Amino acid sequence: MSDQPTATVHSSAQSSAEPAEPAEREAERLLDIAGLSKSYGTVRANRDISLHVRRGEIVALLGENGAGKSTLVKQIFGLVKPDEGTITIKGDASPVRDPRDAIRRGIGMVHQHFQLVPVMTVAENMILGHETTSRGVLDIEGARKLVRELSAKHGLKVDPDAEIEDLPVGTQQRVEILKALSRRVDLLILDEPTAVLTPQETDELLSVMKELAAGGTSIVFITHKLREVLAAADRVYVLRQGAVVGEVATSDTDARGLATMMVGRDVVLRVDKDEAKPGRDVLSIKDLVVLDDRNLRAVDGFTLDVRAGEIVGVAGVEGNGQRELVEAIAGMRPPQSGSINLLGKDITRANPRDTHVAGVGHIPEDRERHGLVASYSIADNLVLNRFSEKPFANGFVRDFDEVRKNAEALFQEFDIRAAGVGARAGSLSGGNKQKVVVAREMSFGPKLLMAAQPTRGVDVGSIEFIHRRIVAARDEGAAVLLVSAELDEVLSLADRIAVIHGGKVVAEMPGGDVDRTEIGRLMAGDH
Amino acid sequence: MADPRDEPSGADQGVVTTQPTTEATPPPVVPERGAPPPPTGVLGLLVREQSIIVPLVAVVAALLIGALLIRAQGVNPTYAYQTLFTYSFLTADGLQGTFEKMVPLILCGLAVVIPLRVGLFNIGAQGQLMAGAIAAAATAHAVREAPGVIIAVVAMVAGILFGAMWGSIAGALKATRGVHEVISTIMLNSIAAGLIDYLVNGPFKDPSSPYPASYSAPDASRFVPLGVVPIGLPIALVLAVLVAWMLRRTTLGFQFETIGRNRHAASYAGIKLSGMIVLAMAIAGGLAGLAGSVEYLEIDPYRYQDGIAGSLGFDGITIALLARSNPLGTIPAALLVGALRAGSSNLSFNTGLQPEIVDMLLAITLLLVSLPIIAKLIFRRHTAKSSALASSWGS
Numbered sequence: 001m002s003d004q005p006t007a008t009v010h011s012s013a014q015s016s017a018e019p020a021e022p023a024e025r026e027a028e029r030l031l032d033i034a035g036l037s038k039s040y041g042t043v044r045a046n047r048d049i050s051l052h053v054r055r056g057e058i059v060a061l062l063g064e065n066g067a068g069k070s071t072l073v074k075q076i077f078g079l080v081k082p083d084e085g086t087i088t089i090k091g092d093a094s095p096v097r098d099p100r101d102a103i104r105r106g107i108g109m110v111h112q113h114f115q116l117v118p119v120m121t122v123a124e125n126m127i128l129g130h131e132t133t134s135r136g137v138l139d140i141e142g143a144r145k146l147v148r149e150l151s152a153k154h155g156l157k158v159d160p161d162a163e164i165e166d167l168p169v170g171t172q173q174r175v176e177i178l179k180a181l182s183r184r185v186d187l188l189i190l191d192e193p194t195a196v197l198t199p200q201e202t203d204e205l206l207s208v209m210k211e212l213a214a215g216g217t218s219i220v221f222i223t224h225k226l227r228e229v230l231a232a233a234d235r236v237y238v239l240r241q242g243a244v245v246g247e248v249a250t251s252d253t254d255a256r257g258l259a260t261m262m263v264g265r266d267v268v269l270r271v272d273k274d275e276a277k278p279g280r281d282v283l284s285i286k287d288l289v290v291l292d293d294r295n296l297r298a299v300d301g302f303t304l305d306v307r308a309g310e311i312v313g314v315a316g317v318e319g320n321g322q323r324e325l326v327e328a329i330a331g332m333r334p335p336q337s338g339s340i341n342l343l344g345k346d347i348t349r350a351n352p353r354d355t356h357v358a359g360v361g362h363i364p365e366d367r368e369r370h371g372l373v374a375s376y377s378i379a380d381n382l383v384l385n386r387f388s389e390k391p392f393a394n395g396f397v398r399d400f401d402e403v404r405k406n407a408e409a410l411f412q413e414f415d416i417r418a419a420g421v422g423a424r425a426g427s428l429s430g431g432n433k434q435k436v437v438v439a440r441e442m443s444f445g446p447k448l449l450m451a452a453q454p455t456r457g458v459d460v461g462s463i464e465f466i467h468r469r470i471v472a473a474r475d476e477g478a479a480v481l482l483v484s485a486e487l488d489e490v491l492s493l494a495d496r497i498a499v500i501h502g503g504k505v506v507a508e509m510p511g512g513d514v515d516r517t518e519i520g521r522l523m524a525g526d527h
Numbered sequence: 528m529a530d531p532r533d534e535p536s537g538a539d540q541g542v543v544t545t546q547p548t549t550e551a552t553p554p555p556v557v558p559e560r561g562a563p564p565p566p567t568g569v570l571g572l573l574v575r576e577q578s579i580i581v582p583l584v585a586v587v588a589a590l591l592i593g594a595l596l597i598r599a600q601g602v603n604p605t606y607a608y609q610t611l612f613t614y615s616f617l618t619a620d621g622l623q624g625t626f627e628k629m630v631p632l633i634l635c636g637l638a639v640v641i642p643l644r645v646g647l648f649n650i651g652a653q654g655q656l657m658a659g660a661i662a663a664a665a666t667a668h669a670v671r672e673a674p675g676v677i678i679a680v681v682a683m684v685a686g687i688l689f690g691a692m693w694g695s696i697a698g699a700l701k702a703t704r705g706v707h708e709v710i711s712t713i714m715l716n717s718i719a720a721g722l723i724d725y726l727v728n729g730p731f732k733d734p735s736s737p738y739p740a741s742y743s744a745p746d747a748s749r750f751v752p753l754g755v756v757p758i759g760l761p762i763a764l765v766l767a768v769l770v771a772w773m774l775r776r777t778t779l780g781f782q783f784e785t786i787g788r789n790r791h792a793a794s795y796a797g798i799k800l801s802g803m804i805v806l807a808m809a810i811a812g813g814l815a816g817l818a819g820s821v822e823y824l825e826i827d828p829y830r831y832q833d834g835i836a837g838s839l840g841f842d843g844i845t846i847a848l849l850a851r852s853n854p855l856g857t858i859p860a861a862l863l864v865g866a867l868r869a870g871s872s873n874l875s876f877n878t879g880l881q882p883e884i885v886d887m888l889l890a891i892t893l894l895l896v897s898l899p900i901i902a903k904l905i906f907r908r909h910t911a912k913s914s915a916l917a918s919s920w921g922s
Contacts, residue, residue, distance in 0.1 A: 332795065351799070355797075362795075369789075369792070370792055370794075371792065371795070372789075373788045374788075384792065384795075387778055387796075396777050397778075398781060
């Protein structure tokens with residue numbers, strides 16, 4: 001491994017304009033994508049993406065959530081139609097009409113959420129959709145044989161008679177892979193295959209991938225975990241905000257190089273702010289352990305203090321316990337052990353209601369799921385967690401006048417652009433939805449403002465606005481805990497930075513002029 | 528409307544627009560992403576008023592299909608319907624019968640509406656009604672020496688409490704163990720039927736009755752109608768208004784609605800899901816239980832015996848879906864269903880049709896109104912995603 005990562009950060013426009021390569025190299029390209037773009041409304045999910053995959057090669061698509069990886073592979077598999085650009089599969093540049101067409105042309109895909117029927121056996125699932133019959137009766141013996149053959153051929157052990165719901169997730173995924181392989185597959189797409197796996201299952205999957213590639217199958221897999229890229233991929237494309245920002249052979253790079261590419265070197269969004277004047281401790285977290293949905297220790301001995309009047313930014317590669325940390329503080333996920341204190345009050349096991357009353361404002365990571373009720377009016381959403389408090393209710397009865405007045409005031413203050421306070425929250429753009437959440441969580445004078453990915457999927461104008469408001473909240477004396485996958489955001493806002501890796505703080509440093517490669521190294525777990 | 532793909536301007540007309548689509552790119556956009564323009568003209572009227580139009584269409588269609596079936600039996604459908612509705616609405620006996628049917632129908636409709644708002648489908652109004660009726664019978668007999676008003680109040684309170692308890696069993700199973708409420712309420716219906724069968728054959732049996740039945744309500748406690756209006760009717764109407772007010776204006780209603788619309792956001796907002804689910808089912812059970820008590824106090828033979836519940840609890844489902852889960856909508860829905868039920872025997876007498884023709888009409892109506900597919904075919908892409916609750920089971 002060389003000391004200098006030789007990542008080629010290229011503008012994709014340039015590569016798509018490249019003259020045709022020699023015929024022999026062209027021939028070994030199984031997949032060739034040129035100038036692919038896709039927009040959803042005003043969100044540009046993919047921007048002028050060009051990439052290629054050779055036969056027997058493992059290519060990783062690396063990037064944060066929302067970088068456009070899934071949209072990209074969905075277009076290859078025919079689930080989404082590109083706005084512009086071409087997808088050439090084995091020299092055939094005709095558009096991929098639908099998944100059936102993709103399968104016919106040798107593309108297989110394993111989705112992040114498995115498409116298996118839980119109450120049916122492995123063999124039954126294997127032939128689902130293209131059942132073979134003998135004399136009108138389902139040929140289940142043939143299906144069993146198929147599973148055993150494929151199993152032996154690819155070294156993927158599966159019992160054909162096991163019911164899917166009884167199998168561990170890792171084995172279910174094997175079934176998915178076998179199912180894809182049961183139709184002649186030249187290129188296998190794996191959408192975040194390790195997201196649901198335990199570390200051991202992940203290792204097994206990576207070695208299976210390598211064996212498949214050695215047998216001539218090309219693999220494209222999506223991930224945001226650097227370790228997996230380095231362990232399995234031959235080459236990696238790094239995506240950021242819908243565009244390919246780098247392409248590099250894994251033999252020419254290391255975790256640090258990849259982290260740097262991933263977090264980008266965009267112009268830092270400058271936020272004007274004065275020096276922080278930190279006061280007393282507001283939030284104090286000690287040795288916190290929180291389990292994730294798979295009962296693994298996502299937060300594992302996390303200790304951090306946040307003082308009044310300062311912004312502490314938690315930087316880290318996504319999936320290192322940030323989500324579980326935030327949910328634990330908000331009272332949505334009871335911690336396993338450790339303690340959370342707010343102004344001397346123990347809120348370790350408080351529920352979301354008590355946490356809110358204690359003074360925690362929480363801008364949740366997933367605003368569509370947690371932050372808003374899409375079919376409610378903006379006014380109702382602005383009191384979503386305060387509907388029963390004065391003046392919005394007198395005892396049992398809600399006061400709609402006060403709810404509307406509150407909404408009208410916040411409309412002005414937070415520059416929410418909508419048809420009116422009665423418009424449904426679901427009708428707003430991403431930026432305005434987020435402003436509704438931000439307005440609600442800031443307007444009650446929180447002691448602690450916890451902002452998780454506060455500007456994800458938000459337009460630039462709203463990003464700037466939300467950043468200014470976060471700084472304003474700090475200046476009014478709130479303690480701010482900022483959790484963001486965007487290193488730029490952490491760097492431009494935080495007065496103090498805590499780097500999280502493997503569920504614990506691996507380094508703390510003052511904000512301001514910090515060495516971003518140093519942070520990238522720490523984020524990658526190199527400490 | 529300058530550009531149909533413009534900014535979502537139809538927001539306040541109940542049209543959810545996900546993302547405005549791009550205008551410049553020539554290739555066709557993925558259909559489900561598109562934000563269609565708010566429809567205008569006749570279609571627009573249909574979309575805006577669909578909560579009224581869908582049930583109306585269902586009822587009219589059911590009557591038309593029913594007409595074909597009546598004709599097939601050699602009876603003039605116009606004459607049959609005329610006979611049916613003339614009796615139910617224009618004769619004193621018929622009107623009183625219609626009103627008497629309306630009372631439990633409204634209450635059972637409400638017992639389905641409230642859980643629907645929380646995202647639960649209560650199939651158990653039948654069992655909850657029976658639980659309420661037997662509790663009323665037992666307590667009325669226990670305090671039979673008291674003044675009539677006291678007996679009536681005690682019987683009603685007991686019916687509400689016992690119905691509420693019966694409903695909250697399903698709620699608690701859902702909240703703590705994740706048992707699907709459709710399954711648990713269906714099973715609780717059977718359990719209630721079996722349990723009560725035992726009670727009216729054993730401990731609660733009136734020895735003077737030749738067939739299994741509870742003691743009859745003491746004379747003083749029986750509801751005497753005010754003209755053609757049974758006492759239960761104002762009670763049911765007031766409760767329908769109260770439930771509408773509760774859902775619309777109170778913090779409790781807001782919590783119910785929030786859970787039904789976005790469970791995750793409700794939990795984020797500090798709403799205690801399990802408590803609210805149990806409470807919603809308890810209120811529903813209480814309303815159905817009250818229906819049972821009123822049946823006991825108001826309807827001859829004033830005792831709990833086999834068949835007292837009829838299919839009132841199940842009719843509640845029809846009512847709730849006809850009402851598009853609007854509490855006030857249960858009133859016209861119950862009026863219609865009540866008229867059909869009240870007029871069925873007269874219809875049979877005058878035309879020779881089987882009274883079950885009414886069950887069939889109701890079944891067709893239920894089928895039509897509950898097939899969200901129909902609404903979706905007509906109103907596809909114009910329907911607000913989250914108002915699915917109104918057209919489907921809501922779970």
